[in-house]
Amino acid sequence: MTGPRRGAGMWAVVAVAVFASLLGGCGGGGKSVLRVSAASSLGLAFAAYGRQFRPASTSFSFAGSDQLAAQIREGARPDVFASANEALPDQLYAAGALERPVVFAVNRLVIAVPAGSHTVRSLADLAKPGVTIAAGSPSVPVGTYTRKVLAGLPSGQRTATLANVRSEEPDVAGIVGKLTEGAVDAGFVYVTDVQGARGALTAVELPASLRPRVAYAAGVVRGAPHPAQARAFIRGLLGGVGRAALLRAGFEAPPAGQPGT
Protein backbone atom coordinates (compact mmCIF):
# COMPACT_ATOMS: atom_id res chain seq x y z
CA MET A 1 0.00 0.00 0.00
CA THR A 2 2.69 2.45 0.97
CA GLY A 3 4.88 1.48 -2.00
CA PRO A 4 2.80 2.91 -4.84
CA ARG A 5 1.69 5.86 -2.72
CA ARG A 6 5.20 6.84 -1.90
CA GLY A 7 6.04 6.54 -5.59
CA ALA A 8 3.18 8.86 -6.48
CA GLY A 9 4.35 11.41 -3.90
CA MET A 10 7.82 11.38 -5.31
CA TRP A 11 6.52 11.93 -8.84
CA ALA A 12 4.45 14.83 -7.54
CA VAL A 13 7.59 16.44 -6.10
CA VAL A 14 9.46 15.88 -9.37
CA ALA A 15 6.53 17.35 -11.33
CA VAL A 16 6.48 20.46 -9.12
CA ALA A 17 10.24 20.90 -9.54
CA VAL A 18 10.05 20.54 -13.32
CA PHE A 19 7.12 22.94 -13.50
CA ALA A 20 8.95 25.49 -11.36
CA SER A 21 12.09 25.31 -13.48
CA LEU A 22 10.00 25.71 -16.65
CA LEU A 23 8.36 28.79 -15.17
CA GLY A 24 11.77 30.18 -14.27
CA GLY A 25 13.08 29.45 -17.75
CA CYS A 26 10.27 31.36 -19.45
CA GLY A 27 11.40 34.70 -18.01
CA GLY A 28 14.49 35.01 -20.20
CA GLY A 29 12.62 35.08 -23.46
CA GLY A 30 15.81 34.89 -25.51
CA LYS A 31 16.80 38.53 -24.83
CA SER A 32 19.96 38.98 -22.82
CA VAL A 33 19.38 39.81 -19.17
CA LEU A 34 21.07 42.90 -17.79
CA ARG A 35 21.83 42.44 -14.11
CA VAL A 36 21.68 45.59 -12.00
CA SER A 37 22.78 45.77 -8.36
CA ALA A 38 21.08 48.83 -6.91
CA ALA A 39 20.55 50.53 -3.58
CA SER A 40 17.37 49.46 -1.83
CA SER A 41 16.00 53.02 -2.06
CA LEU A 42 16.09 52.85 -5.88
CA GLY A 43 13.68 49.89 -5.88
CA LEU A 44 10.49 51.48 -7.22
CA ALA A 45 12.16 53.86 -9.66
CA PHE A 46 14.41 51.19 -11.20
CA ALA A 47 11.63 48.61 -11.40
CA ALA A 48 9.60 51.12 -13.44
CA TYR A 49 12.64 51.96 -15.58
CA GLY A 50 13.37 48.27 -16.12
CA ARG A 51 9.92 47.67 -17.59
CA GLN A 52 10.57 50.39 -20.19
CA PHE A 53 14.22 49.63 -20.91
CA ARG A 54 14.36 48.22 -24.45
CA PRO A 55 17.98 47.13 -25.14
CA ALA A 56 17.76 44.19 -22.71
CA SER A 57 15.47 42.69 -20.12
CA THR A 58 16.56 43.66 -16.65
CA SER A 59 17.03 41.79 -13.42
CA PHE A 60 17.54 43.76 -10.22
CA SER A 61 19.22 42.98 -6.96
CA PHE A 62 18.14 45.55 -4.39
CA ALA A 63 19.97 45.66 -1.06
CA GLY A 64 22.06 47.98 1.06
CA SER A 65 24.66 49.65 -1.22
CA ASP A 66 27.42 48.46 1.11
CA GLN A 67 26.30 44.83 0.79
CA LEU A 68 26.21 45.07 -3.00
CA ALA A 69 29.64 46.73 -3.11
CA ALA A 70 31.03 43.97 -0.89
CA GLN A 71 29.63 41.34 -3.26
CA ILE A 72 31.44 43.03 -6.16
CA ARG A 73 34.65 43.21 -4.14
CA GLU A 74 34.26 39.48 -3.49
CA GLY A 75 34.04 38.82 -7.21
CA ALA A 76 30.34 39.11 -8.11
CA ARG A 77 29.94 40.59 -11.62
CA PRO A 78 26.60 42.30 -12.16
CA ASP A 79 26.48 44.65 -15.15
CA VAL A 80 25.62 47.86 -13.30
CA PHE A 81 26.19 49.04 -9.74
CA ALA A 82 24.02 51.93 -8.55
CA SER A 83 24.73 53.20 -5.05
CA ALA A 84 23.00 55.57 -2.66
CA ASN A 85 26.26 57.47 -2.27
CA GLU A 86 29.36 58.43 -4.21
CA ALA A 87 31.89 56.93 -1.83
CA LEU A 88 31.26 53.25 -2.60
CA PRO A 89 31.36 53.57 -6.42
CA ASP A 90 34.48 55.75 -6.06
CA GLN A 91 36.17 53.08 -3.95
CA LEU A 92 35.29 50.36 -6.47
CA TYR A 93 36.51 52.60 -9.31
CA ALA A 94 39.79 53.16 -7.49
CA ALA A 95 40.09 49.41 -6.98
CA GLY A 96 39.56 48.82 -10.70
CA ALA A 97 36.27 46.99 -10.25
CA LEU A 98 34.08 49.68 -11.80
CA GLU A 99 34.27 52.00 -14.81
CA ARG A 100 34.19 55.71 -13.94
CA PRO A 101 30.95 56.30 -11.98
CA VAL A 102 28.54 59.15 -12.68
CA VAL A 103 26.14 60.94 -10.34
CA PHE A 104 22.64 60.40 -11.74
CA ALA A 105 20.26 61.61 -9.03
CA VAL A 106 20.02 63.32 -5.67
CA ASN A 107 17.71 62.52 -2.84
CA ARG A 108 16.78 64.11 0.49
CA LEU A 109 17.13 62.56 3.93
CA VAL A 110 14.00 63.07 6.04
CA ILE A 111 12.45 61.82 9.24
CA ALA A 112 9.58 59.49 8.37
CA VAL A 113 6.71 58.85 10.76
CA PRO A 114 3.69 56.57 10.36
CA ALA A 115 0.79 58.53 8.81
CA GLY A 116 -1.48 59.93 11.50
CA SER A 117 1.16 59.69 14.22
CA HIS A 118 1.85 62.88 16.14
CA THR A 119 4.61 61.64 18.45
CA VAL A 120 7.35 63.15 16.31
CA ARG A 121 6.88 66.51 14.56
CA SER A 122 10.46 67.74 14.48
CA LEU A 123 14.07 66.66 14.82
CA ALA A 124 13.99 67.87 18.44
CA ASP A 125 11.18 65.43 19.28
CA LEU A 126 13.50 62.50 18.52
CA ALA A 127 15.46 63.27 21.70
CA LYS A 128 12.40 62.95 23.96
CA PRO A 129 12.44 60.01 26.34
CA GLY A 130 10.35 57.05 25.17
CA VAL A 131 10.46 57.89 21.46
CA THR A 132 11.63 54.91 19.39
CA ILE A 133 13.72 55.27 16.23
CA ALA A 134 14.86 52.95 13.43
CA ALA A 135 18.06 53.98 11.67
CA GLY A 136 20.36 52.50 9.06
CA SER A 137 23.38 50.55 10.25
CA PRO A 138 26.54 52.71 10.17
CA SER A 139 27.85 50.77 7.15
CA VAL A 140 24.91 51.50 4.82
CA PRO A 141 24.71 54.99 3.18
CA VAL A 142 21.39 55.94 4.83
CA GLY A 143 23.01 55.17 8.21
CA THR A 144 26.07 57.26 7.35
CA TYR A 145 23.92 60.24 6.35
CA THR A 146 21.87 59.86 9.53
CA ARG A 147 24.97 59.96 11.69
CA LYS A 148 26.18 63.02 9.75
CA VAL A 149 22.94 64.81 10.67
CA LEU A 150 23.23 63.77 14.31
CA ALA A 151 26.86 64.89 14.42
CA GLY A 152 25.63 68.43 13.68
CA LEU A 153 23.45 68.49 16.81
CA PRO A 154 24.42 69.75 20.28
CA SER A 155 25.95 66.83 22.14
CA GLY A 156 23.13 66.46 24.67
CA GLN A 157 20.49 66.23 21.94
CA ARG A 158 22.69 63.88 19.92
CA THR A 159 23.20 61.48 22.83
CA ALA A 160 19.50 61.51 23.73
CA THR A 161 18.50 60.86 20.10
CA LEU A 162 21.00 58.02 19.67
CA ALA A 163 19.74 56.49 22.92
CA ASN A 164 16.28 56.23 21.32
CA VAL A 165 17.53 54.19 18.33
CA ARG A 166 16.03 50.71 18.69
CA SER A 167 17.19 49.05 15.49
CA GLU A 168 20.04 49.49 13.04
CA GLU A 169 18.72 48.08 9.78
CA PRO A 170 20.87 46.78 6.91
CA ASP A 171 18.95 48.83 4.30
CA VAL A 172 16.15 51.42 3.94
CA ALA A 173 13.61 48.69 3.18
CA GLY A 174 14.14 47.43 6.74
CA ILE A 175 13.58 50.91 8.20
CA VAL A 176 10.41 51.44 6.15
CA GLY A 177 9.17 48.01 7.25
CA LYS A 178 9.71 48.80 10.93
CA LEU A 179 7.81 52.07 10.45
CA THR A 180 4.85 50.70 8.51
CA GLU A 181 4.33 47.85 10.95
CA GLY A 182 4.28 50.36 13.81
CA ALA A 183 7.36 49.02 15.58
CA VAL A 184 8.95 52.48 15.90
CA ASP A 185 7.77 56.09 16.11
CA ALA A 186 10.20 57.49 13.55
CA GLY A 187 12.99 56.58 11.16
CA PHE A 188 15.59 58.26 9.00
CA VAL A 189 14.86 57.47 5.34
CA TYR A 190 14.88 59.25 2.00
CA VAL A 191 11.96 61.37 0.87
CA THR A 192 11.49 58.91 -2.03
CA ASP A 193 10.80 56.12 0.47
CA VAL A 194 8.02 58.20 2.03
CA GLN A 195 6.54 58.77 -1.44
CA GLY A 196 6.93 55.06 -2.26
CA ALA A 197 5.03 54.03 0.87
CA ARG A 198 1.81 55.39 -0.74
CA GLY A 199 0.38 57.28 2.17
CA ALA A 200 1.53 54.98 4.94
CA LEU A 201 4.29 57.41 5.96
CA THR A 202 4.61 61.16 6.44
CA ALA A 203 7.87 63.06 6.03
CA VAL A 204 9.20 65.50 8.62
CA GLU A 205 11.81 67.68 6.95
CA LEU A 206 15.23 68.23 8.48
CA PRO A 207 16.51 71.79 8.96
CA ALA A 208 18.24 72.85 5.72
CA SER A 209 21.50 73.53 7.58
CA LEU A 210 21.73 69.90 8.68
CA ARG A 211 20.61 68.24 5.44
CA PRO A 212 23.40 66.04 4.05
CA ARG A 213 24.14 65.93 0.35
CA VAL A 214 22.67 62.63 -0.85
CA ALA A 215 23.95 61.87 -4.33
CA TYR A 216 23.47 58.56 -6.15
CA ALA A 217 26.25 57.34 -8.42
CA ALA A 218 26.32 54.40 -10.82
CA GLY A 219 28.95 52.70 -12.93
CA VAL A 220 29.44 49.79 -15.29
CA VAL A 221 31.12 46.88 -13.52
CA ARG A 222 34.45 45.92 -15.10
CA GLY A 223 34.15 42.49 -16.66
CA ALA A 224 30.38 42.89 -16.90
CA PRO A 225 28.75 40.34 -19.23
CA HIS A 226 26.79 43.06 -21.10
CA PRO A 227 28.85 46.29 -21.07
CA ALA A 228 27.10 47.92 -24.04
CA GLN A 229 23.61 47.51 -22.58
CA ALA A 230 24.97 48.52 -19.16
CA ARG A 231 26.20 51.83 -20.61
CA ALA A 232 22.83 52.32 -22.31
CA PHE A 233 21.13 51.73 -18.95
CA ILE A 234 23.24 54.42 -17.27
CA ARG A 235 22.73 56.84 -20.20
CA GLY A 236 18.98 56.44 -19.67
CA LEU A 237 19.40 57.51 -16.06
CA LEU A 238 21.02 60.77 -17.12
CA GLY A 239 18.30 61.74 -19.61
CA GLY A 240 15.50 59.59 -20.91
CA VAL A 241 13.10 56.99 -19.55
CA GLY A 242 15.34 56.28 -16.57
CA ARG A 243 15.55 59.92 -15.56
CA ALA A 244 11.77 60.24 -15.98
CA ALA A 245 11.18 57.22 -13.73
CA LEU A 246 13.53 58.68 -11.11
CA LEU A 247 11.76 62.06 -11.14
CA ARG A 248 8.36 60.35 -10.86
CA ALA A 249 9.62 58.47 -7.81
CA GLY A 250 10.62 61.77 -6.15
CA PHE A 251 14.34 61.89 -6.93
CA GLU A 252 15.84 65.12 -8.22
CA ALA A 253 18.25 65.61 -11.08
CA PRO A 254 21.81 66.33 -9.95
CA PRO A 255 22.74 70.04 -10.11
CA ALA A 256 23.55 71.03 -13.69
CA GLY A 257 27.13 71.22 -14.84
CA GLN A 258 28.27 68.68 -12.31
CA PRO A 259 30.89 66.39 -13.74
CA GLY A 260 31.04 62.68 -12.90
CA THR A 261 32.28 62.06 -9.41
Add this chain to the structure above:
Amino acid sequence: MRGRAFPMLLTAALALALAFLALPIVAIFVDVAPGRVLSSLGDPEATDALRLSLETTAIAMAVIVVVGTPAAYLLATRSFPGRAVLVTVVELPLVLPPAVAGIGLLAALGPKGILGPALADSGIQLVLQTAGVVVALTFVAAPFYLRQGQAAFGGVEPTLADASRTLGAGEARTFARVVVPLAMPGLLAGLALAWGRALGEFGATLMFAGSFRGVTQTAPLAIYDRFATDFPGALGLSAVLVAVSAALLMSVKLLAGQAGFRAPR
Protein backbone atom coordinates in the same frame (compact mmCIF):
# COMPACT_ATOMS: atom_id res chain seq x y z
CA MET B 1 31.89 -5.28 -13.73
CA ARG B 2 28.17 -4.74 -13.29
CA GLY B 3 28.41 -5.68 -9.63
CA ARG B 4 31.04 -3.03 -8.97
CA ALA B 5 29.48 -0.11 -10.81
CA PHE B 6 26.71 0.52 -8.30
CA PRO B 7 28.87 0.69 -5.15
CA MET B 8 31.21 3.00 -7.05
CA LEU B 9 28.27 5.21 -7.96
CA LEU B 10 27.26 5.37 -4.30
CA THR B 11 30.79 6.28 -3.26
CA ALA B 12 31.01 8.97 -5.93
CA ALA B 13 27.69 10.46 -4.82
CA LEU B 14 28.82 10.54 -1.19
CA ALA B 15 32.17 12.09 -2.15
CA LEU B 16 30.39 14.78 -4.16
CA ALA B 17 27.95 15.53 -1.34
CA LEU B 18 30.77 15.66 1.19
CA ALA B 19 32.93 17.98 -0.93
CA PHE B 20 30.01 20.31 -1.61
CA LEU B 21 28.89 20.51 2.01
CA ALA B 22 32.33 20.73 3.58
CA LEU B 23 34.01 23.16 1.17
CA PRO B 24 32.36 26.40 2.35
CA ILE B 25 33.06 25.49 5.96
CA VAL B 26 36.67 24.60 5.21
CA ALA B 27 37.01 27.84 3.21
CA ILE B 28 36.00 29.92 6.21
CA PHE B 29 38.89 28.49 8.17
CA VAL B 30 41.35 28.61 5.27
CA ASP B 31 40.56 32.26 4.48
CA VAL B 32 40.77 33.44 8.05
CA ALA B 33 44.05 33.60 9.94
CA PRO B 34 43.88 31.97 13.39
CA GLY B 35 44.83 35.30 14.94
CA ARG B 36 41.82 36.86 13.26
CA VAL B 37 39.47 34.42 15.02
CA LEU B 38 41.00 35.34 18.35
CA SER B 39 40.89 39.06 17.64
CA SER B 40 37.22 38.80 16.68
CA LEU B 41 36.70 37.27 20.12
CA GLY B 42 38.34 40.36 21.59
CA ASP B 43 36.03 42.69 19.67
CA PRO B 44 33.29 43.77 22.10
CA GLU B 45 30.69 44.06 19.34
CA ALA B 46 31.33 40.46 18.30
CA THR B 47 31.30 39.13 21.85
CA ASP B 48 28.07 41.03 22.55
CA ALA B 49 26.50 39.31 19.54
CA LEU B 50 27.80 35.87 20.54
CA ARG B 51 26.64 36.28 24.13
CA LEU B 52 23.20 37.40 22.96
CA SER B 53 23.03 34.43 20.58
CA LEU B 54 23.89 31.95 23.34
CA GLU B 55 21.46 33.52 25.83
CA THR B 56 18.50 33.79 23.48
CA THR B 57 18.98 30.31 22.01
CA ALA B 58 19.31 28.82 25.52
CA ILE B 59 16.03 30.41 26.62
CA ALA B 60 14.33 29.32 23.41
CA MET B 61 15.58 25.75 23.93
CA ALA B 62 14.26 25.72 27.51
CA VAL B 63 10.82 26.79 26.29
CA ILE B 64 10.89 24.27 23.45
CA VAL B 65 11.85 21.37 25.74
CA VAL B 66 9.35 22.21 28.49
CA VAL B 67 6.39 22.64 26.13
CA GLY B 68 7.57 20.49 23.24
CA THR B 69 8.31 17.27 25.11
CA PRO B 70 4.77 16.59 26.36
CA ALA B 71 3.30 17.93 23.10
CA ALA B 72 5.45 15.57 21.03
CA TYR B 73 4.49 12.69 23.35
CA LEU B 74 0.80 13.37 22.84
CA LEU B 75 1.20 13.58 19.07
CA ALA B 76 3.24 10.37 19.00
CA THR B 77 1.06 8.19 21.21
CA ARG B 78 -2.56 9.22 20.71
CA SER B 79 -4.55 8.94 17.56
CA PHE B 80 -7.42 11.35 17.16
CA PRO B 81 -9.29 12.87 14.23
CA GLY B 82 -7.27 15.53 12.44
CA ARG B 83 -3.96 14.33 13.87
CA ALA B 84 -2.29 14.29 10.45
CA VAL B 85 -3.36 17.90 9.84
CA LEU B 86 -2.08 18.91 13.25
CA VAL B 87 1.30 17.28 12.64
CA THR B 88 1.58 19.09 9.31
CA VAL B 89 0.77 22.45 10.91
CA VAL B 90 3.36 21.87 13.62
CA GLU B 91 5.98 20.99 11.00
CA LEU B 92 5.14 23.81 8.59
CA PRO B 93 7.70 26.30 9.97
CA LEU B 94 10.39 23.78 8.88
CA VAL B 95 9.79 24.62 5.25
CA LEU B 96 8.75 28.29 5.62
CA PRO B 97 11.18 30.85 4.22
CA PRO B 98 12.50 32.92 7.17
CA ALA B 99 11.07 36.10 5.63
CA VAL B 100 7.62 34.50 5.65
CA ALA B 101 8.14 33.52 9.27
CA GLY B 102 9.08 37.13 10.06
CA ILE B 103 6.01 38.53 8.31
CA GLY B 104 3.80 35.96 10.02
CA LEU B 105 5.17 36.80 13.45
CA LEU B 106 4.59 40.50 12.79
CA ALA B 107 1.05 39.87 11.59
CA ALA B 108 0.37 37.81 14.72
CA LEU B 109 2.38 39.47 17.49
CA GLY B 110 3.54 42.82 16.03
CA PRO B 111 2.14 46.14 17.28
CA LYS B 112 -0.47 46.01 14.52
CA GLY B 113 -0.84 42.22 14.63
CA ILE B 114 -3.80 40.12 15.77
CA LEU B 115 -2.55 39.83 19.34
CA GLY B 116 -0.60 43.12 19.28
CA PRO B 117 -3.12 45.26 21.20
CA ALA B 118 -3.68 42.52 23.79
CA LEU B 119 0.07 42.16 24.32
CA ALA B 120 0.51 45.93 24.60
CA ASP B 121 -2.32 46.13 27.16
CA SER B 122 -0.59 43.55 29.30
CA GLY B 123 2.67 45.48 29.01
CA ILE B 124 4.43 42.88 26.87
CA GLN B 125 6.71 44.23 24.13
CA LEU B 126 8.28 41.81 21.69
CA VAL B 127 9.21 43.75 18.53
CA LEU B 128 12.74 45.21 18.72
CA GLN B 129 13.25 43.55 22.12
CA THR B 130 15.37 40.60 23.20
CA ALA B 131 12.11 38.77 24.00
CA GLY B 132 11.19 39.13 20.33
CA VAL B 133 14.43 37.38 19.33
CA VAL B 134 13.49 34.47 21.63
CA VAL B 135 10.01 34.32 20.05
CA ALA B 136 11.46 34.24 16.52
CA LEU B 137 14.02 31.56 17.45
CA THR B 138 11.38 29.43 19.18
CA PHE B 139 9.10 29.65 16.17
CA VAL B 140 11.67 28.49 13.64
CA ALA B 141 13.43 25.92 15.85
CA ALA B 142 10.57 24.22 17.72
CA PRO B 143 9.44 22.03 14.78
CA PHE B 144 12.85 20.35 14.66
CA TYR B 145 12.46 19.23 18.26
CA LEU B 146 8.78 18.33 17.93
CA ARG B 147 9.38 16.22 14.85
CA GLN B 148 12.35 14.37 16.29
CA GLY B 149 10.52 14.03 19.64
CA GLN B 150 7.53 12.38 17.97
CA ALA B 151 9.80 9.88 16.25
CA ALA B 152 11.62 9.20 19.54
CA PHE B 153 8.41 8.63 21.50
CA GLY B 154 6.96 6.59 18.65
CA GLY B 155 9.96 4.28 18.86
CA VAL B 156 9.47 3.50 22.55
CA GLU B 157 8.15 -0.04 22.99
CA PRO B 158 4.54 0.42 24.26
CA THR B 159 4.72 -2.77 26.38
CA LEU B 160 7.36 -1.12 28.59
CA ALA B 161 5.03 1.75 29.44
CA ASP B 162 2.19 -0.75 29.92
CA ALA B 163 4.35 -2.77 32.31
CA SER B 164 5.16 0.36 34.30
CA ARG B 165 1.47 1.15 34.61
CA THR B 166 0.65 -2.44 35.57
CA LEU B 167 3.18 -2.11 38.34
CA GLY B 168 1.21 0.82 39.70
CA ALA B 169 3.04 3.85 38.35
CA GLY B 170 0.65 6.58 37.21
CA GLU B 171 0.60 8.03 33.72
CA ALA B 172 2.76 11.02 34.66
CA ARG B 173 5.26 8.92 36.57
CA THR B 174 5.52 6.43 33.73
CA PHE B 175 6.14 9.31 31.33
CA ALA B 176 8.87 10.84 33.48
CA ARG B 177 10.58 7.65 34.68
CA VAL B 178 10.20 5.25 31.78
CA VAL B 179 9.19 6.88 28.51
CA VAL B 180 11.36 10.00 28.56
CA PRO B 181 14.58 8.15 29.50
CA LEU B 182 13.95 5.63 26.73
CA ALA B 183 13.33 8.40 24.21
CA MET B 184 16.26 10.50 25.46
CA PRO B 185 18.72 9.88 22.58
CA GLY B 186 16.12 10.96 20.04
CA LEU B 187 15.05 13.94 22.13
CA LEU B 188 18.66 15.10 22.45
CA ALA B 189 19.20 14.73 18.73
CA GLY B 190 16.13 16.90 18.16
CA LEU B 191 17.45 19.43 20.64
CA ALA B 192 20.78 19.62 18.79
CA LEU B 193 19.04 20.26 15.47
CA ALA B 194 16.74 22.86 17.00
CA TRP B 195 19.64 24.61 18.72
CA GLY B 196 21.69 24.70 15.55
CA ARG B 197 18.77 26.13 13.61
CA ALA B 198 18.20 28.76 16.29
CA LEU B 199 21.88 29.77 16.36
CA GLY B 200 21.76 30.33 12.60
CA GLU B 201 18.42 32.17 12.51
CA PHE B 202 18.65 35.39 10.53
CA GLY B 203 15.66 36.54 8.49
CA ALA B 204 12.82 36.16 10.96
CA THR B 205 14.93 37.76 13.69
CA LEU B 206 15.82 40.75 11.51
CA MET B 207 12.22 41.32 10.44
CA PHE B 208 10.55 40.73 13.78
CA ALA B 209 13.15 41.85 16.30
CA GLY B 210 15.37 44.17 14.27
CA SER B 211 19.11 44.50 14.72
CA PHE B 212 20.57 46.41 17.64
CA ARG B 213 23.84 45.69 19.36
CA GLY B 214 23.43 43.95 22.70
CA VAL B 215 19.62 43.84 22.43
CA THR B 216 18.61 42.07 19.22
CA GLN B 217 21.78 41.76 17.12
CA THR B 218 22.58 38.04 17.27
CA ALA B 219 25.77 36.60 15.80
CA PRO B 220 24.34 35.97 12.29
CA LEU B 221 23.05 39.58 12.16
CA ALA B 222 26.45 40.86 13.29
CA ILE B 223 28.13 38.79 10.57
CA TYR B 224 25.79 40.24 7.92
CA ASP B 225 26.34 43.76 9.26
CA ARG B 226 30.09 43.51 8.96
CA PHE B 227 30.16 41.57 5.68
CA ALA B 228 30.08 44.89 3.84
CA THR B 229 32.67 46.84 5.79
CA ASP B 230 34.91 44.24 7.35
CA PHE B 231 34.98 40.96 5.42
CA PRO B 232 37.87 39.45 7.44
CA GLY B 233 35.98 40.35 10.63
CA ALA B 234 32.86 38.68 9.25
CA LEU B 235 34.92 35.59 8.45
CA GLY B 236 36.41 35.56 11.93
CA LEU B 237 33.02 35.75 13.59
CA SER B 238 31.70 33.10 11.19
CA ALA B 239 34.54 30.78 12.20
CA VAL B 240 33.65 31.27 15.85
CA LEU B 241 29.99 30.53 15.15
CA VAL B 242 30.90 27.37 13.20
CA ALA B 243 33.05 26.22 16.12
CA VAL B 244 30.33 26.94 18.68
CA SER B 245 27.67 25.16 16.59
CA ALA B 246 29.93 22.16 15.97
CA ALA B 247 30.82 21.93 19.67
CA LEU B 248 27.12 22.03 20.53
CA LEU B 249 26.25 19.35 18.01
CA MET B 250 29.11 17.11 19.17
CA SER B 251 28.38 17.45 22.86
CA VAL B 252 24.68 16.72 22.39
CA LYS B 253 25.56 13.70 20.24
CA LEU B 254 27.94 12.46 22.95
CA LEU B 255 25.24 12.98 25.57
CA ALA B 256 22.76 11.14 23.38
CA GLY B 257 25.21 8.27 22.97
CA GLN B 258 25.60 8.01 26.73
CA ALA B 259 21.86 8.22 27.29
CA GLY B 260 21.33 5.49 24.72
CA PHE B 261 23.92 3.35 26.47
CA ARG B 262 22.32 3.81 29.87
CA ALA B 263 18.72 3.40 28.83
CA PRO B 264 17.22 0.08 29.87
CA ARG B 265 16.71 -2.29 26.99
